[in-house]
Amino acid sequence: MNAPQLERRVVMAQLLEERGSLLAVTGLGATAWDLASLSDSPHDFPLWGAMGGAAMFGLGLALAQPDRSVVVFTGDGELLMGLGALSTIAVTRPPNLSVVVLDNERYGETGAQPTHTAAGVDLAAVARACGFERTITVREESGIPALRAGLHAGESPLLAVVKVALTADPMTLPPRDGTYLKNRMRAALLGPTAIYE
Amino acid sequence: MSEPVSTFQNPAGTWSLAVYDVLKAQNVRLVPFVPDGGHRGLIEHCQADPDMRAVTLTTEQEGVALAAGAWVGGVRSVLLMQSSGVGNCINMLSLLKTCQMPLVILVTMRGEWGEFNPWQVPMGQATPEVLRAMGVLVQRVDDPELLPGEVDAALRLAYSTYSPVAVLLSQKLLGAKKFGGSK
Numbered sequence: 001m002n003a004p005q006l007e008r009r010v011v012m013a014q015l016l017e018e019r020g021s022l023l024a025v026t027g028l029g030a031t032a033w034d035l036a037s038l039s040d041s042p043h044d045f046p047l048w049g050a051m052g053g054a055a056m057f058g059l060g061l062a063l064a065q066p067d068r069s070v071v072v073f074t075g076d077g078e079l080l081m082g083l084g085a086l087s088t089i090a091v092t093r094p095p096n097l098s099v100v101v102l103d104n105e106r107y108g109e110t111g112a113q114p115t116h117t118a119a120g121v122d123l124a125a126v127a128r129a130c131g132f133e134r135t136i137t138v139r140e141e142s143g144i145p146a147l148r149a150g151l152h153a154g155e156s157p158l159l160a161v162v163k164v165a166l167t168a169d170p171m172t173l174p175p176r177d178g179t180y181l182k183n184r185m186r187a188a189l190l191g192p193t194a195i196y197e
Numbered sequence: 198m199s200e201p202v203s204t205f206q207n208p209a210g211t212w213s214l215a216v217y218d219v220l221k222a223q224n225v226r227l228v229p230f231v232p233d234g235g236h237r238g239l240i241e242h243c244q245a246d247p248d249m250r251a252v253t254l255t256t257e258q259e260g261v262a263l264a265a266g267a268w269v270g271g272v273r274s275v276l277l278m279q280s281s282g283v284g285n286c287i288n289m290l291s292l293l294k295t296c297q298m299p300l301v302i303l304v305t306m307r308g309e310w311g312e313f314n315p316w317q318v319p320m321g322q323a324t325p326e327v328l329r330a331m332g333v334l335v336q337r338v339d340d341p342e343l344l345p346g347e348v349d350a351a352l353r354l355a356y357s358t359y360s361p362v363a364v365l366l367s368q369k370l371l372g373a374k375k376f377g378g379s380k
Contacts, residue, residue, distance in 0.1 A: 045266075047292070051288070053289050062266075063272065182297070
């Protein structure tokens, strides 16, 4: 297999085109910096820690907001830390949740050590085995539009693995204050009175 | 040697319905759990309620992140686990502390009063300290009569002060687990 050519920020930008009210959660590290380089919106919740928790955070948001679509962008290392979440999501079966793994096969924040996906662990196959009815692996730009459409509509959760190049992107930091991120999204979803609750 | 048969009797009837009523009154709609015998009755009440969602987890830390996301979306959760599961949550609890997320965790205790299994003792004994070290407020309950009121108070505390609160259901309250092979 040739080395992946897709650039993670180009992919994320294409997937978030005309995003409407799509809610975006990220795992810690590169996916958070990627989102911050593109967007700083009340509909964004970049995690700065809680490694292994991004997909489950997205599940909670999707269950609480069934009329909105939620996408979790995370990395292969982050998802591998909480792999059981794939089975919990598949069994819970939220139709409005997508998990997009920007898979560079490396722990990119810590020195590019290979993750298990570099050795062949196939996260889309894991998701299928857990019961995900919609899985997709994208290696070429031609696969992006169908994935983008899938984030907005479906009858069951979606797991996408996008194989991306190992790149050194400028670090763009989202807001660090978790209470700000929380209150900003709650006010956007629940109305301005939410912060008085 | 055959597997010992658990003779643990869940004292569900005595308090689980009253605790379920408190969750309903306080508008809890999501109940993630890793099962424990002590939680059995409460889990079944929540599963039977079409307005509640009980979510089985593979590990307790999933429930912390799930509840955090749900709260941002406007839904209250109560997370159920055994004391051994508290150790599985440690780093994930940073999410609640950093974002000042309210959450009530009901923890059935092992490794204390009348414990049979030595492997339960380390985490059971460390549970209150581990929770406090991660910024979780701790209420311990020994008397089943007081439990519904304690859960109600924990929910008020959590949602009024944006704090995670753990209610520890002591092994004395639950009744120590016994195995067929025990003397």
